[in-house]
Amino acid sequence: MTATAVETKRKTVHLIIERQDNPDSKPYTQEFVVPYVPGMNVIACLMEIQRNPVDKDGKPVAPVTWEMNCLEEICGACMMVINGKPRQACTSLVDQLEQPIRLKPARTFPVVRDLVVDRSRMFDALKKIKAWIPIDGTYDLGPGPRMPEKDRQWAYELSRCFTCGACLEACPNVNERTSFIGPFAISQARLFNEHPTGQMHREERLEALMGEGGIHECGNAQNCVEVCPKGIPLTTSIAAMNRQVTWHAIGAWLKK
């Protein structure tokens, strides 16, 4: 029986994966063919490679590494570049992807190994813009003010960001020549500035957005809103924060 006849007998999935052994080594590609299972996602393919780590020609290779947690598009950990677009591996269904499926790490971030990247810069960005609501005191501060329902509804949308990094990966202005903190951080500043208690630290967030790598680095390419798996209105958040920093800057200058 010829090879093609075997292939037609058993349905398979063809993957081309860009790999890298350690942070400083050179990337290389390897091809894999795994048995098809109805309804399988990209993670299932990677698990199959891990179970039986052989390449397309049956040669044993080191199993491919990747990150995952929730498997239901909630944690953000499994973001990688799939067929040229950054997205979550756990919700990328093989049936909906063109084959061969090309997997690459999101190189906006330092690659740790294979598809695993180090997204620390995102957490640094969140710290920079103070993406939290300080409620600790030496005594019980009591309940905070209530949030109007109509604001809560859109703020909830923003709160769904899971720091996956797809928006940074797609943004042309997140690159080696800038220190842009990325679209998600601007949206998070908007979220916490909207919260009635978070508002108390509004100015500090605005100052941070006007600081190094801040909102001015955005060039409105608007790729972020196209790739965000949570459908967060990032470009609206950026424009809304532009409005806030503009008023803040003018106001601060007039107060001096």
Added chain:
Amino acid sequence: MAQAQQSSQFLLRRLHTLAGVVPVGLFLLEHLFTNAMATAPNGAVQFNRAVDVIQHIPLLHFVEFFFIFLPLIYHGVYGLYVAFTSGYNAGQYSWTRNILFMLQRITGIITFVFIIFHLWTTRFSGKAPTFQMVHELVSNPAYFWFMIIGVVAATFHFANGLWSFCIHWGITVGARAQRVTAAVTMVIFVVLAAVGVDAIVAFTHSA
């Protein structure tokens, strides 16, 4: 210190977008309007008269320097820096906005080169700014096409820049507002480009 330097980055960027509209953008409109005089039936007379009015603006050199050259140089030079620090990934992400983002930077660089050459052959050529002078210039086909490309690039850069300006200054916030402005600015581009090209063609006819 570092903090002060950084918030000056913010300020420099904001001044860059502002300068592009006021005064540079306004000057572009004025310039296109003056050129359009050449399309009148007695174009040469009309154009020369319009130029004459401008020549009699009080403190002309002062106005020209502070309201045109200085902001123009700032917008242009800082713009080159912006174009250099931007990334370009429209090959991988070919969404309309990302392509326009790239075109904004490319037309910016074209316009930069165009303006230098344009000023050198007109304003700083030592010749009197008359219909006849422009006519002689655009009679050269290479110069004519250079002008056409320059005018189209400049008007696109201005119109699309208006769209961006509205976001940078927090004027258009929602997706719908941004879509509407995108359509409006593209209409502005087509109209201004047509006015500009029309004038260049008018200059090719001898007085």
